[in-house]
Amino acid sequence: xxxxxxxVTGTPGVGKTTIATGLxxxxxxxxxxxxxxxTPVLKWDPELQTYHVTNENEARKLITERLKTLNxxxxxxxxVNLIDVSLIDWCIVLRLEPTQLMDxxxxxxxxxxxxxxxxxxxxxxxxxVMAINMFGRDRVIEVDTTNKNVDEVVNxxxxxxxxxxxxxxxxxxxxxxxxxxLISLSKELDICLS
Ligand code: ADP
Ligand code: MG
Numbered sequence: 001x002x003x004x005x006x007x008v009t010g011t012p013g014v015g016k017t018t019i020a021t022g023l024x025x026x027x028x029x030x031x032x033x034x035x036x037x038x039t040p041v042l043k044w045d046p047e048l049q050t051y052h053v054t055n056e057n058e059a060r061k062l063i064t065e066r067l068k069t070l071n072x073x074x075x076x077x078x079x080v081n082l083i084d085v086s087l088i089d090w091c092i093v094l095r096l097e098p099t100q101l102m103d104x105x106x107x108x109x110x111x112x113x114x115x116x117x118x119x120x121x122x123x124x125x126x127x128x129v130m131a132i133n134m135f136g137r138d139r140v141i142e143v144d145t146t147n148k149n150v151d152e153v154v155n156x157x158x159x160x161x162x163x164x165x166x167x168x169x170x171x172x173x174x175x176x177x178x179x180x181x182l183i184s185l186s187k188e189l190d191i192c193l194s
Contacts, residue, residue, distance in 0.1 A: 010094035011122040013104040020076040022154040029072035097146040113192035
C-alpha cells in the first residue's frame, strides 16, 4: 500500500474526525490525534472553554517525534501551525455551509459565544487561509461536505489525491450567506468580546 501523510483540518464540527476515520480505513493509515501527543503542553482555558498550547516549540517536537515512527498517517486537528510542513503531503480542508454548521455546534451544548466564533470562522474561511499559508495552494484540497455523505466526501478526497489535483476556492460562504445572519452574528460576537 502506498504511503499517505495527510492532515485533515477545518472548523470544529465540519466532520474532521468522521472523515479522517474513513480515510484511515481506505489507506490503512494510522489516525493521529494531536491532543494526546501534546497533552504535556496543553492547558485548559476556562474563559475561552478551549485548550491552549503552553509551549509551541515543545509541541512541534513531540509531534515530529511521534510522526517519524509512522509510515502512513492521518492527522485530525485544528492546530495546523504545529505541524512541520515536510511531514505532510496533502492538507485536506473540510467546509460546511454555515447554518448547517451552526446546527451541529448547537447540539454540542457549547457556550453560545463559542458557537458564534466558530461559525464566523467558517464563514470567512479561517482554516483554509491557515492551510494555504502553511502548505501552499499546491498541497491543499478544499472540500465542500455540504449535503454529501461520508463515503462521497472520502471518495472525492481519494480521487483528488490519486490524480494529484489540489483544490482551493471551492466555496465562498461570504457570498452565499444571508446578510441578516452575518449582521446578527457580528453583533453577537461584539457582545461576546465585550
Ligand atoms: P469534527 O471532528 O470536525 O469536530 P465530527 O467528525 O465530530 O467533526 O462531526 C461532527 C458531527 O457531524 C458528528 O455528529 C458526525 O457524525 C456528523 N458528520 C460528519 N460528517 C458528516 C457528513 N458528511 N454528513 C452528515 N453528518 C456528518
Ligand atoms: Mg473531531
